[in-house]
Amino acid sequence: MGKILGIDLGTTNSAMAVMEGGEPRILENAEGNRTTPSVVAVSKTGERLTGVLAKRQSITNPKNTVFSVKRLIGRKFSDQEVQRDKNWMPYEILEGEHGGVQVRMGDPSTDPSAVSLGTNRSGQARSHTPEEISAFILAKLKSDAEAKLGEKIEEAVITVPAYFDDSQRQATKNAGEIAGLKVRRILNEPTAAALAYGLNKHKNEQIVVYDFGGGTFDISVLEVGDDVVEVKATGGDTHLGGDDFDKKIIEFLVDEYRKQEGVDISKDPLALQRLKEAAERAKHELSVAVDTEINLPYITSDSTGPKHFLMKMTRAKLESLVKEYIEHSIELTRETVTAPAPKGAGFDLKEIDEVILVGGQTRMPAIQEAVKNLFGKEPHKGINPDEVVAVGAAVQAGILQGDVKDILLLDVTPLTLAIETLGGVATPMIPKNTTVPTSKTQVFSTAADNQTSVEVHVLQGERPMAADNRTLARFMLEGIPPSPRGVPQVEVVFDIDANGILSVTAKDKASGKSQSVRIEASTSLSKEEIEKLKKEAAEHASEDASRRELAETRNQAEQTIYLAEKAVKDAGDKIGEDVRSAVSAKIEALKKVKDEGGLEEVKSALAELSAEIQKIGQTMYNKKDDAGNPESADHPKPD
């Protein structure tokens, strides 16, 4: 069976995703982009264009470029919305059969150059239903997905706003069928977002989806019951979006420039185009930085010469420009959640369990903050807000095609599993969030000469020091043949099966002796316990890091002392008493501070000893040079 394509058929942009290896994946279109403009056109030469190609010729061909057709699909010509949109849309909207809507596109009578060129091809001069226009977009997505995946796509899940009525849903389904897709499900956009975050598994929860897109603002209140997601209320503003933010910024910039330079750049199309791009970039940058610079050299010129545009913009300024829009969206949200039915869901704001952010504009920190303040909880925003609906559509597709079977839902390790090593350090073996079953092998050695046993201390937790983590098991591996430190090879294997049972085995490679332990409860912590442990780890991150550095420095000190003592012993009488006693003094000094001293103390004693040891080698080489010049390779000793 082929894959089912998940499609977010948006007002401004569309996106698509499929399930792959049990995970949703956004598919790029033929142009290499993750979203496709929902625009269709018939070019002046009679070619039909879809997506970004249609958009690129829209300015010079506005009458034959259809965008935002989602605002018309499944509606009656007499609908208030259609009548309102008709006034500002540059393409022609007509009354079709049975009071429906039709749009005119590619009609040569509206394009004198086409007539003069005699390109009145068949199929050009006609009106299209919004379904047909949407079908062109869907067909492009379908063929781009097929090219990307190398397989035929015959079925799809398509999303629609929660407020779409039966007629709009049916029309969207028809669009899919016209495009050659069997529409397996028409899915609500907010439900798709909830699916993307896996919230459909939460029972009896109230979810609010705050969707601030490029051109529309939708708010939905969902209730998750037994495997059913019910839409309790919808609201929003179909003519409020991120584009309004851009317009506000441009207006502000034009105004400021007029004040500063006395030049009105709004009349210059090229300057305006550059300003528009700069405004969009500034908006994006201010989501991550607190200020940005708008730098447009040679924006225009007058009698005095070229003029430049250089202005700093702060996040606070941007927020003050669009404050009214954000407040309006929050007011609409409050109303949709709290107003009694049928206007709203009739919930208390406190009753809302989860909040999801959808739409590119929700990247703005001020919006995230406003939503968080309204509900008193952190909204979900981990998945790219431009893609979350398509991701959810793919998840639904996966459920339909049977990818997301419970039996195949593999668990992950909630916390890191580690082993204690020299100096009380917790050395991770299996990091948190590793999918099980899994296994990890690492070879360890001894810390002291002639050590015949090692202790295996199995730990769970995120802290870098063993003592701060939870002990899962402790056992000894005995019978290691006596040898210098670092020589024995003890292989430690951590293995977790699909049921979360951890087996730890330690084996001495030389003697073949092994010891193991089985821990049943390695993943059985409660959600609260896991969160508590993770929180602790985050809180102690910096102090833990310094403790770990101290432990590692001490380990290094130990190792250096060992090396120094060995070097002195090996050198024997090749070094003078002065060097020997100097090194010994430094060894003693380091020994004194290594266990009790602070990090800086140990570090400096360690550095001093390291410097001193080098003198051993130096002395030996010097001696060798003095005595052994004739033996050097350049001058072979005559027999």
Add this chain to the structure above:
Amino acid sequence: MDEDKKEGTDAANDAPPEEISEIEKCRKERDEYLAGWQRARADFLNYKKEEMQRLAEIAKYQTEDMVKEFIGVLDNFDLALAALSESKKAPTSGEAGAGVPTPKAVGTEKGIYMIRAQMEDALRKRGLTRIPVGPGDKFDPALQEAISEEESDEPPGTVAEEMKAGYKLFDKVIRPARVKISKGPSENTQNTNNK
């Protein structure tokens, strides 16, 4: 051997029906699990292959964002050079030899031109190429974006003028060339030509 086999079969046949159904169930489960395991294994191998391709693709286009920012700088160099050559044309009032650029101005212009070339060259080494476009070319929305329409001597529907250079990073158009589209010659010109 044959006897053994026969005995085995008989034994299975003799088994009580519930045991047979149990065996059947186990066989079915075994087949299902084996198939699931094989599928998972194959999925993983395929995933690995695709991931390698994807990584290669990511590595190829990892500089895209940075290159895009530098394209903006190239644009501004173009504007600076255009402004410089414009200022050379303008007569400097009151000076002897008005309109003739000083050697200093020529040197400055050449210097800026060389810096621009240096930067474009550095970007070219990272896969950037300029999309060629000129007046009279057929408008191609795959490579160009129309920003306005005006009367010109070029045939209607073709490119009248390139306003901003377009660029490709390897095979991907990272910015289409911004062009003015020709409406054809103005009626006045046409009439004059016809006469």
